[in-house]
Amino acid sequence: ARVLGAPAPAAIFDAFWYSASSGPVSAVLLPADEVSLLPLARALADPRDDAPVAQLLAELQRLPVLAAPQTALASAHRARAHLLSDTPAKLDADPRAAAPGSRMLEPLTAWLGTAQRRLDLVSPYFVPGDAGVKSLTDLARSGVKVRIVTNSLAATDVVAVHAGYARHRRALLAAGVELYELKPDAAARSRAARVPRRLRLAGFSAASLHGKTFLVDGQRLFVGSFNLDQRSALLNTEMGLIVDSATITGELAGSLDRDLPAGTWQVVLGSDGRLEWIETGAEGRRMLTGEPGASFARRLGARVLSWLPVEGLL
Secondary structure: OEEOOOOHHHHHHHHHHOOOOOOOHHHOOOHHHHHHHHHHHHHHHOHHHOHHHHHHHHHHHOOHHHHOHHHHOOOOOOOEEEEEEOOHHHHHOOOOOOOOOOOOHHHHHHHHOOOOOEEEEEOOOOOOHHHHHHHHHHHHHOOOEEEEEEEOOOOOOOHHHHHHHHOOHHHHHHOOOEEEEEOOOHHHHHHHOOOOHHHOOOOEOOOOEOOOEEEEOOOEEEEEOOOOOHHHHHHOOOEEEEEEOHHHHHHHHHHHHHHHHHHEEEEEEOOOOOEEEEEEEOOEEEEEOOOOOOOHHHHHHHHHHHOOOOHHHO
8 A cells, every 4th residue: 555645654753763752772771681682683783694594584585475576466456545653742741631643543533433334343452441432332323333353351362451341342232333252263263264364354363363453434444553442542652554445445344244253252232131142153153151262260350350440551
């Protein structure tokens, strides 16, 4: 994708590089740490002198995408894109009173709010907070089909994040938002089905969801480092691209439609108001309860963490 305003990425890098928040590595490393990094520094300076590094570089150079870029990228799509990024000023202020224009949260939220028909959100760490829940439920009640994919308790690598998300599930479901939680073996299922890597469920590893992708109306998408959680919104510095491409967005939406039944549990509200998880398999559909796939220790840990006032840090 071509980024509108070509100097923007370099300018953003320079802004962080020269900001007061950046400093030399020597300012944070102990002398012993500096000594331990010397072999790595030498290997990077001249990889020919380090056999393992030289072997790795040789293997990388044999990859089709590097050996024959024109052939390997023949299926790539060209699209117009717009870059969003936090600025270093976000680090210099109270998280909830950041300088105007320093956070990508505001333009990203406004862009998500333009959805008229459907909004697909894939976020490994999903902690929307009260304001995010209101925005999403308002969209769903206005007729927009809102679908959210995140890690299940069994798949997440941060139990505290799941605790912050879990407290909002009932409110989202009651408004008509669809929730899907990744199974810990989703990647293996996708590989077994021989799904091309670029079309697998928006980026997951052997056990956990990693990709951050938001699709609007099947026409536009966001891809970047931004999770729909409080850390990305208020604490971390993030960046990403909004891409105008019905072709790319359609491919990703299609991958969700195909992979969600086998790779996730759909969370629903039962007739008694309790949460249930729908599992779809070769035998059909069955209803599960109690955070499927998660150990007792994980379930207990998530429950205890949900009682603590730490959502703003998640």
